[in-house]
Amino acid sequence: MDKATHGNGARPHITVRDLTMAYGDFVVMRDLNFSINDGDVFIIMGGSGSGKSTLLRHLIGLEEPAKGEIFYGEKNFTQADDGERQKILRRVGVLFQSGALWSSMTLAENIGLLLEDYTDLDAEEIREVASLKLALVGLKGFEDYYPSEISGGMQKRAGLARAMALDPEVLFFDEPSSGLDPVSARLLDELILELRDSLGATVVVVTHEVASILAIGNNSIFLDEDTNAIIARGHPKEMLAHSTDPKVRAFLTRGEAESK
Amino acid sequence: MAKAERSLDEAAHTGAFAFETTSDNALVMHLSGSWSLKGGLPSVADARERMASATRLSFDARELEAWDTSLLTFLVKFLDLCKTNRIAVDRSGLPSGLSRLLDLAEAVPERKGARKNKTSDRPVLERIGATTIATAGETLDTLAFLGELTKAFGRFFTLRARYRAWDLMLFIQECGAEALPIVTLISFLSGVILAFVGAVQLRLFGGQIYIADLVAIGMVREMGAIMTAVIMAGRTGAAFAAQLGTMKVTQEIDAFTAMGFPPMEFLVLPRIIALTAMMPLLCLYSDVVGILGGAAIGVGTLDISWASYYLETTRSIDLAYISVGVIKSVVYGVLIAFFSCLRGMQCGNSSSAVGDATTSAVVSSIVASVVANGILAVVFYVLWI
Numbered sequence: 001m002d003k004a005t006h007g008n009g010a011r012p013h014i015t016v017r018d019l020t021m022a023y024g025d026f027v028v029m030r031d032l033n034f035s036i037n038d039g040d041v042f043i044i045m046g047g048s049g050s051g052k053s054t055l056l057r058h059l060i061g062l063e064e065p066a067k068g069e070i071f072y073g074e075k076n077f078t079q080a081d082d083g084e085r086q087k088i089l090r091r092v093g094v095l096f097q098s099g100a101l102w103s104s105m106t107l108a109e110n111i112g113l114l115l116e117d118y119t120d121l122d123a124e125e126i127r128e129v130a131s132l133k134l135a136l137v138g139l140k141g142f143e144d145y146y147p148s149e150i151s152g153g154m155q156k157r158a159g160l161a162r163a164m165a166l167d168p169e170v171l172f173f174d175e176p177s178s179g180l181d182p183v184s185a186r187l188l189d190e191l192i193l194e195l196r197d198s199l200g201a202t203v204v205v206v207t208h209e210v211a212s213i214l215a216i217g218n219n220s221i222f223l224d225e226d227t228n229a230i231i232a233r234g235h236p237k238e239m240l241a242h243s244t245d246p247k248v249r250a251f252l253t254r255g256e257a258e259s260k
Numbered sequence: 261m262a263k264a265e266r267s268l269d270e271a272a273h274t275g276a277f278a279f280e281t282t283s284d285n286a287l288v289m290h291l292s293g294s295w296s297l298k299g300g301l302p303s304v305a306d307a308r309e310r311m312a313s314a315t316r317l318s319f320d321a322r323e324l325e326a327w328d329t330s331l332l333t334f335l336v337k338f339l340d341l342c343k344t345n346r347i348a349v350d351r352s353g354l355p356s357g358l359s360r361l362l363d364l365a366e367a368v369p370e371r372k373g374a375r376k377n378k379t380s381d382r383p384v385l386e387r388i389g390a391t392t393i394a395t396a397g398e399t400l401d402t403l404a405f406l407g408e409l410t411k412a413f414g415r416f417f418t419l420r421a422r423y424r425a426w427d428l429m430l431f432i433q434e435c436g437a438e439a440l441p442i443v444t445l446i447s448f449l450s451g452v453i454l455a456f457v458g459a460v461q462l463r464l465f466g467g468q469i470y471i472a473d474l475v476a477i478g479m480v481r482e483m484g485a486i487m488t489a490v491i492m493a494g495r496t497g498a499a500f501a502a503q504l505g506t507m508k509v510t511q512e513i514d515a516f517t518a519m520g521f522p523p524m525e526f527l528v529l530p531r532i533i534a535l536t537a538m539m540p541l542l543c544l545y546s547d548v549v550g551i552l553g554g555a556a557i558g559v560g561t562l563d564i565s566w567a568s569y570y571l572e573t574t575r576s577i578d579l580a581y582i583s584v585g586v587i588k589s590v591v592y593g594v595l596i597a598f599f600s601c602l603r604g605m606q607c608g609n610s611s612s613a614v615g616d617a618t619t620s621a622v623v624s625s626i627v628a629s630v631v632a633n634g635i636l637a638v639v640f641y642v643l644w645i
Contacts, residue, residue, distance in 0.1 A: 060518045061517070061518070062517055085520075086520035087520075089519060089520040092518070094519070096511040096514060096515060098510055098511055100515040101512070101515075102507075102512050102515065102516075103506075103510070103512065104427075113521075114519060117422065117521070118520075
């Protein structure tokens with residue numbers, strides 16, 4: 001496996017070494033090696049069923065690697081005990097594909113739970129911060145709504161507000177555009193870039209939406225289910241211009257044509 | 261289908277094929293009539309013989325009137341046969357729509373190892389082995405859940421557990437106050453049934469007054485606890501499994517884990533505490549209501565006075581009997597909460613899996629409660645209680 005390139009010379013925030021992902025005897029990906037640098041908008045792309053979401057689940061500790069290790073900075077996330085993992089995860093925000101808002105809580109409580117547990121803010125301050133986070137994603141005034149009372153797109157935005165509740169250093173997005181109309185999807189892309197710039201966060205996006213990939217990504221890997229490996233890496237636009245791999249070209253060119 | 265000119269109901273199946281040998285072992289397949297699924301799928305076996313000596317094949321579809329999936333399915337199988345016999349096929353004689361669909365069906369080759377073996381096709385020994393491995397895996401999962409739960413309770417008793425006190429209150433309300441109407445109904449009727457069953461026999465000996473003993477001992481030792489357990493397994497246990505299963509499907513549990521909140525402390529612990537705490541209270545309530553049900557029959561139909569019934573009841577039961585019922589109800593509460601939460605957390609990622617988890621939670625809870633009842637009966641017998 002060739003060494004990961006760091007285009008802007010930035011420090012690696014997340015490093016993946018020899019990661020093999022498997023469900024029982026079924027190997028999803030073998031010996032993955034790559035780094036995600038500070039400030040990157042890092043895209044994990046590939047066809048449906050290639051293991052993109054599984055990789056994301058490994059990066060946030062929802063699945064254990066069959067082999068290999070994941071580092072956050074110098075800290076070994078894979079070997080860390082529960083307490084150490086929770087410390088690392090406190091600096092991480094995740095937007096799941098379905099939003100995954102806690103259905104028994106209002107939007108303000110969804111955000112407030114994190115603030116309540118990880119900060120010393122009192123109830124009124126928590127409410128204020130939760131309202132601000134909701135305002136940032138265009139949901140001002142929806143504090144007391146339950147997830148079931150708002151639309152899918154709004155749930156996704158509320159999920160994003162919850163993901164950035166603790167001003168995370170890394171934001172993970174699992175298929176952020178799925179289920180959104182093209183206009184909302186582009187708005188979400190712009191919001192992701194805005195958050196990267198304003199929070200200084202590193203962003204990791206799992207997606208197969210080529211329009212999003214080309215619009216926001218500055219580093220990426222392409223997962224191939226046939227070889228169970230990364231078959232391309234680098235800036236998506238450079239990949240589009242220079243990749244000779246037929247699968248990568250077909251994926252990016254067809255997607256680009258459709259987005260036009 | 262593109263060329264079908266009539267609907268399935270109306271189309272008469274007149275589709276047919278015939279072969280013509282031209283020269284140099286070249287075959288022409290003539291397709292004619294109207295091909296419809298309603299007429300079934302023709303067998304390719306009829307074509308097999310004619311193809312034995314052929315090297316080339318082409319199609320003539322000029323007499324084909326209409327077609328649907330039946331012709332497409334037939335041709336896919338037929339072309340497979342041609343491939344096996346190494347016959348060169350010229351598809352230019354087929355309608356363009358049909359040809360495009362054939363291309364589409366062949367575009368992505370079958371993935372190696374994708375096809376599942378039917379369980380019934382597997383040898384018996386392999387099936388026994390697979391079942392044993394699955395059972396062992398399930399047992400390990402249950403033990404892992406028990407271990408995690410023990411850790412969570414350890415943190416709870418050392419005041420380090422993270423959960424929302426508000427959630428605990430809600431679950432206590434759900435398991436306690438909200439269950440009262442159904443517990444009242446079932447317990448009252450249990451008392452009534454016990455009284456009627458006893459009345460038929462005891463009347464023969466003029467011992468109607470002993471109905472009070474029968475109902476009191478029956479309710480306090482057995483029926484109060486077990487009827488409450490069955491109600492709570494069906495009502496609250498099923499709800500717990502469905503709630504947790506749905507949270508699994510909608511990734512809410514993943515969100516808890518990914519944000520550093522242990523689901524065992526946030527979701528499972530309050531549910532188990534609430535149900536375990538409420539079960540003995542519900543059991544005592546059920547005992548009282550059941551005895552009242554028996555009294556209603558005794559006083560109403562057997563001419564026993566309220567005072568006599570009350571005195572006979574208090575004479576027949578003591579604290580030891582009441583403790584037996586309460587201890588049983590605590591055990592049932594723990595088992596129901598444990599199995600309901602276990603099945604919910606083990607739920608797969610589909611809506612049907614939520615249904616399976618709920619069914620499994622109720623069945624496991626009731627079976628575990630009845631087994632526990634048997635074991636406890638032996639234990640109390642040995643202890644002379």
